[in-house]
Amino acid sequence: MKPRGPKPKYEVPTLGQYAVYRLFDHMGGLLYIGVTRSFKSRMHTHAASQTWRREIDESQITVEWFDNMQDAAERERSAIWAELPKHNKSGKPGQRKAPKFNPAPALVSLDFSKMTDNEVEDWANQNMAK
Helix, strand or coil, X not given: CCCCCCCCCCCCXXXXXXXXXXXXXXXXXXXXXXXXXXXXXXXXXXXXXXXXXXXXXXXXXEEEEECCHHHHHHHHHHHHHHHXXXXXXXXXXXXXXXXXXCCCCCXXXXXXXXXXXXXXXXXXXXXCCC
8 A cells, every 4th residue: 555645746847858866865875866857757756656765855856967868877877886876776886897987967956845936947047058
């Protein structure tokens, strides 16, 4: 039976096409690194299906945005390898060869839940201009 209660709100704007995201617990421990094209949808999937969902501290979610899936996937693989998140099941050392390192273009670490839609839009316009 699924737990009942209010659904978490993930108000992270789509600033790029592909997101590499990190989920942390309230102590700053890295829980999971993932890649997705639909960040909001993926967060709802985690909230609905993962046994460790209650460990996630929404105020500490970080997101890196990429223009293509290849760069995002390379970044995800290298981050899992280097950072060893608690709940990732694949991509850790010993499971396969080390991935190529692809430095991230920008790391976004904001508590979007405390920002209004206008503040998020203003931030995106100022910081994500190409």
